[in-house]
Amino acid sequence: MAGNNPSPTEYIQHHLQNLTFGYHPENGWSMAHSALEAREMGFWALHLDTMGWSIAMGALFIWLFRKAGRMATTGVPSGLQNAVEMVVEFIENLVRSAFHGRNPVIAPLALTLFVWILLMNTLKIIPVDYFPELFIRLGVDYMKIVPTTDPNATLGMALGVFCLIIYYSIKVKGAGGFAKELSLTPFNHWALIPFNLVLEVIGLLVKPLGLGLRLFGNMFAGEVIFILIALLPFWAIWLLDVPWAIFHILVVTLQAFIFTVLSIVYLSAAHEHH
């Protein structure tokens, strides 16, 4: 445990605090030394741990798959290539069944989302004390290693998907077509345009919000349970930790899969004319 025998509340709060760098009203650009300082920084702050670990996982994904792609032969595949091809084929089938349009970007996008989120979620299986403790020894106050337990990360990816939804909606249907879709569905009557608009815009905005919050909620809740379990006496931890970790293998994969499938479905809807 961190610090000098902190209370359970302090321990949990410490584990849920990101390593933050930002503009503090009094200290200027600096590292936040407490949760309060981090909150005072407001929007102009960056979670270094979230960014670092997510980019590391993204880079790991790119490196692994690029390596497999370089080695890719049309002959008998082996080892890494087998695993990578399995994932690629899985994503390809997923896109083929859920996406009803022609767009060469969708499949690589889905692959990136799936593997990246999977890798980031998997960081959760690492015992909760390892990295915070290690970084405290190195003089770093906070270290929350699972990026998907940070709403910034999940909403950030959802925002990326949202931008693509808007982009393809306008590209496929034209700005007028998109506006018409927002204002004249579900009720095709001029008097109901405001009502339609409210309905459709909320529907549109809920898509990325739901996408990001679902992943965040699942991962965050699981993380809190892990931290609570870590508060038990050391000889009792494994009793609850092991079943929870095994259960989380399912959650980790399932959430990555759900995020990917919903992104494909939303983008597919963006390509369809009404």
Added chain:
Amino acid sequence: MNINMTLIGQTIAFAIFVWFCTKYVWPPISNALHERQKRIADGLDAASRATRDLELAQERANETLRESKEQASQILEQANKRSSQMIEEAREQARNEGERIVASARAEIDQEVQRAKEELRAQVSHLAVSGAERVLEASVDEKAHRKLLDKLAAEL
């Protein structure tokens, strides 16, 4: 748990990773996969074609075998017929030849007998004359007794 610039940073990271994946990661793997699929499909096609060819070839071989067997039996039959015919002909010829030889031998014998008879007849007449001469001890006028002698000779 504050919403801050990390949101934007994550979106940028997302965009970069997706772009990189689309450009450099997806195409080689996907291409290799599809190419292999095509090759396997081609291989299976070729295998089934080869099996069909083999079946066809076997059928043709069987056909040829049956035909040649038929031909062989036909040839054998013909040869048998021909050989019995030849034996028959040879037998016929041999019989004819034998008959001919027998006939000519018989004719020769007849001739020989005739000649011997002629000779004998001439000698008998002569012998009879000389015997009569000796018996009569007298000179018999051959001309006078011609008639008698001829009669004698004819009786032999």
